[in-house]
Amino acid sequence: MTKTTDIDNLFAQARNSEPYLSSQGFVAGVKAGLPVGRRVSVGQETAITIAATVLGAAVAFPLFPADEIFALMPSSFSITPVGMLTASGLLSGLIYWLAEHSTSSKL
Amino acid sequence: MASHCHDSFSTLVERHQSDLRYSLRQMTGWDEALADDLAQETFIKAFQAMASYKADAKFSTWLYRIAYNQLTSHFRLARNREITGVDDIVINTTEPAVNGEFSEQALHRDLARAMEQLPTQQRMVIHLYLHRQLTHQEICTIMQIPLGTVKTCISRGRAQLRDLLSSWYEEDQA
Numbered sequence: 001m002t003k004t005t006d007i008d009n010l011f012a013q014a015r016n017s018e019p020y021l022s023s024q025g026f027v028a029g030v031k032a033g034l035p036v037g038r039r040v041s042v043g044q045e046t047a048i049t050i051a052a053t054v055l056g057a058a059v060a061f062p063l064f065p066a067d068e069i070f071a072l073m074p075s076s077f078s079i080t081p082v083g084m085l086t087a088s089g090l091l092s093g094l095i096y097w098l099a100e101h102s103t104s105s106k107l
Numbered sequence: 108m109a110s111h112c113h114d115s116f117s118t119l120v121e122r123h124q125s126d127l128r129y130s131l132r133q134m135t136g137w138d139e140a141l142a143d144d145l146a147q148e149t150f151i152k153a154f155q156a157m158a159s160y161k162a163d164a165k166f167s168t169w170l171y172r173i174a175y176n177q178l179t180s181h182f183r184l185a186r187n188r189e190i191t192g193v194d195d196i197v198i199n200t201t202e203p204a205v206n207g208e209f210s211e212q213a214l215h216r217d218l219a220r221a222m223e224q225l226p227t228q229q230r231m232v233i234h235l236y237l238h239r240q241l242t243h244q245e246i247c248t249i250m251q252i253p254l255g256t257v258k259t260c261i262s263r264g265r266a267q268l269r270d271l272l273s274s275w276y277e278e279d280q281a
Contacts (some may be wrong), residue, residue, distance in 0.1 A: 017211040019132035021125040030150045
């Protein structure tokens, strides 16, 4: 290859001598990075989930001791001022933690 | 089905990978690892966006558009300066001359190193025009820039490369 005087000729020399870069390894790397396709569509997946939930509920319903659980529920409910303060404190703490957590995850 | 898609896409990768990887080496100062990483990301993005590809455009044009976006976002992230002073930089040939002969590898590397001194946009325009021999209009489509900008980039880029690659002219000037 000899020296040239014109920039266009220099590029022409580069173009004519452009090496072919072996695809070995590169194509495999690209293939490994490709997202795996969904085996079922979103609609099918939703339908299967709903059907399974309904079937599960139908099977479990006769076995579920609903009357016994309802009987355990208190008919009246009272809360003391200290209990109310504790509950509001816990709720505020939870809200603060959630707010902090969502801010740090965005960063 | 996914496997079939991957296999078909692999054929496209096989067909275009060498050109794209070479172009990206020219764009990155012959940084082989970086160029291959960018090429790989380009192909993965192309696969993900395949639904938006319109068959009336050449696949390579569309691919270069994605590659250019990858390149600019890489340099933006790396906080690469868009304008580099070129007055005092002259690219020395990487391999010594033997009886006036220069290796092809030296030419490719020197071109890439000289191109590295140009702003990213100018670099891409020069490569697409002088090396890939695309038309002004094709370059406008790939880079989404006006025709006037393409012409200016070519004219300025040519002038700067002449200075940067002056060592390739020494023999003829003597």
